[in-house]
Amino acid sequence: MSISIIRLGIDFGLVVLIWMIQLIVYPSFLHYTTTNLAGWHRKYTPLIGYIVGPLMLGQLGIAIYQVSTDFTFYHSLSILIIAAIWIITFLQFVPIHNNISKGRVSESMLMSLVRKNWSRTILWTLIFLSSAVQFF
Template identity: 65%
Template sequence: MSIAIIRLLLDFGLVVLIWIIQRIVYPSFLHYKTQNLIIWHNVYTSRFSTIVIPLMLGQLAISIYQVIVVTNLYTIISLVCIVLIWASTFSQFVPIHSQISKGIINEKLLISLVKKNWIRTILWTLLFLFSFTYCVI
């Protein structure tokens, strides 16, 4: 299996996950009472991390490898998108999830989680479409 196909599979896995999070998981947080959300959030984040972290690390590693081996518009744009996703994750989403875990929760925070996550949803969707186009052509 080629590295481009492995990369496409990683991109596909992440785009499916981010759409599930964006349309189902994050909006559902608004329907929990605070104490129940804290309990569920801690279960959710630990379980979800075992899925998303390997995918994100694999995507980043392959993207860096692709830039080193073949520097072209596809590999550079891909790496930039991935870096933006990581930056957004650590600058915006890790702090929000930390607040939720600590019980610092309000409707405004939960709504902002959904709104801000559109950035990652759009970037991962564009990244997948870009990879798909690159692999097909």
Template identity: 50%
Template sequence: MSNLSIISLLFDFGLVVLIWMVQLIVYPSFKYHNQESLIKWHAKYTVRIAGIVIPLMFGQLILYLYLVFMQEDASIYIRTVLTISAWIATFAIFVPLHNTINNGKSTEKTLSQLVSKNWIRTAIWTLLFIINLITVVK
């Protein structure tokens, strides 16, 4: 197992653990706040979670883009497409939803969409990790 394989597995594992915690604990908890407390908490949450998510997502993306050019492996291509898909989902779906909360315009529907649509990223990062784990274990 190469160092890059271990690093990619660590990035994928970090993101899969994080997304499951967000999916099962963090996003559902938003419904227990009134609008005022949600705005205050959300402002703190987004700054704090960004300190974890941004390095993991950038590290994962940079590593897979590097591996695409350095290794001819179908698994790398699949994982790179999944990584890019997670980025697209994040910026197309979740940034606007979080901005709605930040702007104090969230509704019950906004918070429900946050949970229901996050299954997309949960599935992507789970699948990515499983594919990587299977590839590394081979």
């Protein structure tokens, strides 16, 4: 199996996951009480991490490999977008999720979470589409 097919599978997994989070998971946070959300969130974050962590690491690892062995515009742009997603995740989303787990929640913060997540949703969608185009 080629590295490009594995990459396409990982990119597909991440795009499906981010759209589910964007359209279902994050908006559902608005329907919890603060206490219930904090309790659920402390369970949710490690569980979702078991799914998203390996996918993100796999995507990054393959992108680094691809850019180092076949330096193309696609691979260069891909690694830049992936880096942007990692930066956005750790600078914006990790602090928000930490606050939610500690029970420091407001409706405006949860709405901000949904709004800000569009950046990652769009970027992961672009990565998947550009990976898919490589096969046509």
